[in-house]
Structure formats: C-alpha cells, structure tokens
Amino acid sequence: MNLEDIFGNIGAIGLEDIFGIIGAIGIVVGIISLVLMLVSWMFIFSKAGYSKWLGLLMLVPIVNLIWFLIFAFSKWPIIKEQQRTSQPPETAHRHEPAVAEMPTKSMPVHCPSCGTPFAAEDKFCGSCGFPRQT
Numbered sequence: 805m806n807l808e809d810i811f812g813n814i815g816a817i818g819l820e821d822i823f824g825i826i827g828a829i830g831i832v833v834g835i836i837s838l839v840l841m842l843v844s845w846m847f848i849f850s851k852a853g854y855s856k857w858l859g860l861l862m863l864v865p866i867v868n869l870i871w872f873l874i875f876a877f878s879k880w881p882i883i884k885e886q887q888r889t890s891q892p893p894e895t896a897h898r899h900e901p902a903v904a905e906m907p908t909k910s911m912p913v914h915c916p917s918c919g920t921p922f923a924a925e926d927k928f929c930g931s932c933g934f935p936r937q938t
Contacts, residue, residue, distance in 0.1 A: 853881030 846859035852875070862868045914921050917934040927936050 849875075851882070853883075853885065 842859060842863065845862045846856040849858045850856040858871070861871050915929040915932065915934050915936075918929060918932045920929055920931040922929070922936055928934065929936065
C-alpha cells in the first residue's frame with residue numbers, strides 16, 4: 805500500500821510535489837518566526853539599556869539560557885540610570901523649604917461685604933464691587 809492508494813490520484817500534481825510545497829511553506833514560516841523573534845529580542849535588549857546586538861546571543865543554544873537568567877535577575881542598566889538621575893544631589897550647607905513648608909497668604913474666599921464667593925482671578929466682588937484684599 806502506498807500513499808496514492810490512501811489519498812487517491814490527485815491529478816497532475818503528485819504527492820511528492822504537495823509535500824515539497826508544504827515543506828517550503830514550513831521553511832518560510834520558520835525563517836519569518838526566527839527573524840521576528842530575533843528583532844523582538846534586539847528591541848528588548850535595547851529598551852533595557854543593553855546593546856541591541858546582544859539579542860543575537862539568543863540564537864546560541866546554551867548562551868541564550870544563561871543570558872535569559874542574567875537578564876531576568878540582574879538590575880538593568882536603564883533602571884540604574886533612572887535611579888541615578890532621579891536622586892537629587894546632596895546639599896549639606898543649605899536647606900530649601902519644601903512647598904508645603906513655605907508660608908502662603910490666604911485670599912478671602914467670600915466677599916466680606918455681601919458674602920458672594922470670589923473666583924480665583926477676581927480682584928473685586930462681581931456683585932457689589934468691593935475690592936478683594938490680599
């Protein structure tokens with residue numbers, strides 16, 4: 805019993821041709837998947853602060869596992885850089901008060917004459933014309 809007995813006579817295209825086409829499609833899909841994976845790893849390495857070319861190491865069988873573990877459990881250079889730039893420089897000689905510590909003048913919220921609420925930008929009462937005092 806051969807394959808033609810199972811599948812029947814397909815016509816001018818033989819079973820070898822069909823298997824060849826399926827194999828070629830598989831190779832093309834495999835190459836596209838490999839390129840997509842490689843480009844993705846290059847972007848991931850680049851965004852983490854490493855050289856994007858380290859993504860090529862993900863093609864080497866044992867090295868990719870080692871780099872994956874290093875990548876997963878180490879502190880990335882981009883994180884180190886963010887932490888370094890987010891810390892303010894130490895100033896030992898002078899103390900600048902925070903915004904909450906600075907004294908502020910309170911503006912009246914309601915007109916003392918007629919009781920109408922002031923808008924934030926008002927300098928005079930909209931109802932009676934009484935000047936807003938600072």
